[in-house]
Amino acid sequence: MPVKVFGSPASAEVARVLTCLFEKDVEFQLIRVDSFRGPKRMPQYLKLQPHGEALTFEDGNVTLVESRKILRHIADKYKHQGYKDLFGPGALERASIEQWLQTEAHSFAIPSADMVYSLAYLPPDLPLDGRGAAGLPPAAAGMHPSHRQKMEEMLQLFERSRKDLGKLLDIYEQRLGEEEFLAGGKFTLADLSHLPNADRLAADPRSARLIESRRNVSRWWYTISARDSWKRVKELQRPPSAEAPF
Amino acid sequence: MPVKVFGSPASAEVARVLTCLFEKDVEFQLIRVDSFRGPKRMPQYLKLQPHGEALTFEDGNVTLVESRKILRHIADKYKHQGYKDLFGPGALERASIEQWLQTEAHSFAIPSADMVYSLAYLPPDLPLDGRGAAGLPPAAAGMHPSHRQKMEEMLQLFERSRKDLGKLLDIYEQRLGEEEFLAGGKFTLADLSHLPNADRLAADPRSARLIESRRNVSRWWYTISARDSWKRVKELQRPPSAEAPF
Numbered sequence: 001m002p003v004k005v006f007g008s009p010a011s012a013e014v015a016r017v018l019t020c021l022f023e024k025d026v027e028f029q030l031i032r033v034d035s036f037r038g039p040k041r042m043p044q045y046l047k048l049q050p051h052g053e054a055l056t057f058e059d060g061n062v063t064l065v066e067s068r069k070i071l072r073h074i075a076d077k078y079k080h081q082g083y084k085d086l087f088g089p090g091a092l093e094r095a096s097i098e099q100w101l102q103t104e105a106h107s108f109a110i111p112s113a114d115m116v117y118s119l120a121y122l123p124p125d126l127p128l129d130g131r132g133a134a135g136l137p138p139a140a141a142g143m144h145p146s147h148r149q150k151m152e153e154m155l156q157l158f159e160r161s162r163k164d165l166g167k168l169l170d171i172y173e174q175r176l177g178e179e180e181f182l183a184g185g186k187f188t189l190a191d192l193s194h195l196p197n198a199d200r201l202a203a204d205p206r207s208a209r210l211i212e213s214r215r216n217v218s219r220w221w222y223t224i225s226a227r228d229s230w231k232r233v234k235e236l237q238r239p240p241s242a243e244a245p246f
Numbered sequence: 247m248p249v250k251v252f253g254s255p256a257s258a259e260v261a262r263v264l265t266c267l268f269e270k271d272v273e274f275q276l277i278r279v280d281s282f283r284g285p286k287r288m289p290q291y292l293k294l295q296p297h298g299e300a301l302t303f304e305d306g307n308v309t310l311v312e313s314r315k316i317l318r319h320i321a322d323k324y325k326h327q328g329y330k331d332l333f334g335p336g337a338l339e340r341a342s343i344e345q346w347l348q349t350e351a352h353s354f355a356i357p358s359a360d361m362v363y364s365l366a367y368l369p370p371d372l373p374l375d376g377r378g379a380a381g382l383p384p385a386a387a388g389m390h391p392s393h394r395q396k397m398e399e400m401l402q403l404f405e406r407s408r409k410d411l412g413k414l415l416d417i418y419e420q421r422l423g424e425e426e427f428l429a430g431g432k433f434t435l436a437d438l439s440h441l442p443n444a445d446r447l448a449a450d451p452r453s454a455r456l457i458e459s460r461r462n463v464s465r466w467w468y469t470i471s472a473r474d475s476w477k478r479v480k481e482l483q484r485p486p487s488a489e490a491p492f
Contacts, residue, residue: 039272
């Protein structure tokens with residue numbers, strides 16, 4: 001029985017797992033559910049689901065739902081196939097990888113998802129850099145109050161996530177000045193786990209600056225996002241239609 | 247509970263059902279299974295499965311697996327929504343529609359699938375028109391015997407399906423000279439049911455001639471293939487990747 005993944009590749013949780021399966025050359029089935037109604041397709045598979053993306057993973061008797069647990073399971077169980085250094089060449093690297101996996105889960109994923117979520121609401125031409133508490137432009141005075149309130153909330157969310165990510169990526173910048181990858185000289189789960197959310201940041205110029213303005217982080221992102229495994233996941237994320245999702 | 251369709255939209259059986267659901271504006275879920283292994287994705291969803299494409303349809307307590315039965319079920323159960331003439335405006339048309347559904351299933355689908363299957367094996371530059379029993383070109387003398395035998399088989403399959411389809415489409419040509427659509431003046435299940443296999447014929451210039459060389463059949467194909475329902479199915483059939491499937 002091949003491994004089964006239930007979920008949409010557009011989800012960061014699912015994308016993380018698929019990348020790992022491609023890295024390890026594991027045979028698997030991806031089971032996707034798309035919902036349709038009437039003249040417009042429901043954009044379900046493109047919906048932003050920052051804090052709760054459905055994922056189920058089955059491997060024989062093992063059923064898991066947390067993506068980073070699934071990464072560990074795959075890297076352990078299939079250690080002799082595919083790319084072999086996902087858990088590093090030794091125990092020392094493994095400890096470091098675990099540390100970075102924690103950092104990614106607790107300090108990177110959430111503010112990244114928050115930032116992407118806030119940007120989906122904010123008009124692309126709204127100047128954001130350094131606005132901070134400056135709030136909405138004068139034109140917003142004509143908005144419906146509930147819309148205005150939502151925009152204010154989103155501006156605050158953007159600003160908060162920008163500060164949190166900025167501080168975190170300064171640490172990354174330093175680390176990636178010492179080593180090529182987060183846990184040392186090899187691409188590991190520590191790096192892999194960042195791919196889905198880093199890719200979302202990189203997709204919008206307003207968040208991509210967080211990466212581009214840091215030399216080592218940029219170089220790292222350029223290297224890890226060029227892996228075949230990730231390119232295949234990106235292809236799977238493309239919607240079947242070129243029509244606008246909203 | 248929305249209607250559920252299990253299968254790949256690349257399958258003619260599944261495509262037929264999806265087109266009908268879009269025509270009738272029925273809410274549904276499409277559940278797809280894609281299989282992956284190692285560095286190359288298995289082209290499972292693009293595989294030619296001329297005589298056995300997996301499809302399951304669930305609507306409440308009803309489970310069906312034969313696409314034309316499913317069309318009848320959808321057109322009956324959802325008669326008051328979406329496009330209303332799939333079963334024609336009256337009993338007379340319904341009899342005619344049933345007759346054409348039989349013709350499509352027994353005389354059109356099989357030779358069409360055979361022709362598409364044979365063309366997948368035959369080199370695009372091999373001249374086919376009127377070869378008939380002429381068989382392979384002299385260059386084929388250098389082929390491996392098993393390959394040569396397969397090619398001879400495929401040439402015969404092509405030739406047989408071309409003759410059968412030619413005769414059938416002469417009848418269509420006459421019918422479509424009298425009426426705009428197969429069962430009369432309206433687009434019905436009779437026409438809809440032809441879409442997936444006619445589309446495969448139209449996709450290769452070597453088989454498209456069967457349509458293009460007949461004025462009324464061409465006009466009919468142009469009209470039915472322009473329906474929104476079919477265009478949406480075509481979008482779903484596009485592979486997630488632009489890479490070559492084989």
